[in-house]
Amino acid sequence: MDEMPHDRRSGKSVRVLLAEDQGMSGPLALLLGMEADMDVVAQVAAGDAVVDSALVTRPDVAVLDIELPGLSGLDAAALLRDEVPGCRVLVMTTFARPGALRRALEAGAAGFLVKDAPVEELADSIRRVLRGETVVDPALAAAEAGTTGGSAARGVSDRAGTPGASGTAGTPDTAGTSGTAGAVGALGAEPSPPARGSRDVRGRT
Numbered sequence: 001m002d003e004m005p006h007d008r009r010s011g012k013s014v015r016v017l018l019a020e021d022q023g024m025s026g027p028l029a030l031l032l033g034m035e036a037d038m039d040v041v042a043q044v045a046a047g048d049a050v051v052d053s054a055l056v057t058r059p060d061v062a063v064l065d066i067e068l069p070g071l072s073g074l075d076a077a078a079l080l081r082d083e084v085p086g087c088r089v090l091v092m093t094t095f096a097r098p099g100a101l102r103r104a105l106e107a108g109a110a111g112f113l114v115k116d117a118p119v120e121e122l123a124d125s126i127r128r129v130l131r132g133e134t135v136v137d138p139a140l141a142a143a144e145a146g147t148t149g150g151s152a153a154r155g156v157s158d159r160a161g162t163p164g165a166s167g168t169a170g171t172p173d174t175a176g177t178s179g180t181a182g183a184v185g186a187l188g189a190e191p192s193p194p195a196r197g198s199r200d201v202r203g204r205t
Contacts, residue, residue, distance in 0.1 A: 013039040014130055017059035017087075019076065021045040021068055024115070031119040038123060047071030054084045061126045065115070066093040066100065074100075074107045081108030088129045090122075096143030101136065111135035 014037055018025045029040040041057040044050055048070030054062060062080055064073035071079070077089045090111035091104045104112045110129040113122065114137050125135045 013037050014061060014126060015039050015041045015057065015059045016126060017042045017044070017050070017054055017057060017062040019044045019047065019050050019062065019068055019073065020065040020092075028119065028122075032123060032126075035123045038126070045069070047073060047076040050076040051079045051083050054080060054087055058084070059087055060130055061088045061090060063090045063092060063122070063126070066091050066097075066104075074103050074109075077104065077109045078107040090125060090129060090135070093140070096140050099144075101140055101144040105134075112140055113137050114140065 016032060016038055018029055018032075018040060020028065020043075025043045025045065029043055032038045033040050041059055042053045044053050045068075047064075047068035050062065050064065050068075050071070062077075064076055066073040068076065073091050077091060080087050080089055088111075089107075089109045090113060091109045092113050092115045093100060094115050101112050111125050111134065113125060113135070117137075128135050
């Protein structure tokens, strides 16, 4: 486990734990660390290290790869829900898997995103789940609807109060408006390039 040194940021910075085992957590941590309100407090490369790290560093949000050695991101999310209930969870995946969205929500995840989105979109999703919203990439929701008859996707839309047809579905747990955290293109297609000037972690190792 790599615990990140503390800087002189405001105490209101969002404390983030990253769990990723494909060599992306380092660059991603640096890019998230450039956000004025983000503080990456820990990085782990195995699912069975997530809870121990969270108990020590007390993150506000944990960003978990769905595929982790030791424990999957979904199993780690379920443990975080029980052991560190104040920590919100975002699960990332490279592609849609049948039933994955439903299992992520059942495990207590507040977000389900694709890994190749620009870092600005991930940062925005982190802020949104911390506000109490549920954030799901629309391509992943659409894929889930196609494999499960739409039950999990409808559940997200019901919480959002509006169908997640375009943009990232999301809603606060209390009354609010749904917004767009940035879709990343149709599943199976080449991801759209990031907006001019945005920092993108795709292709970095």
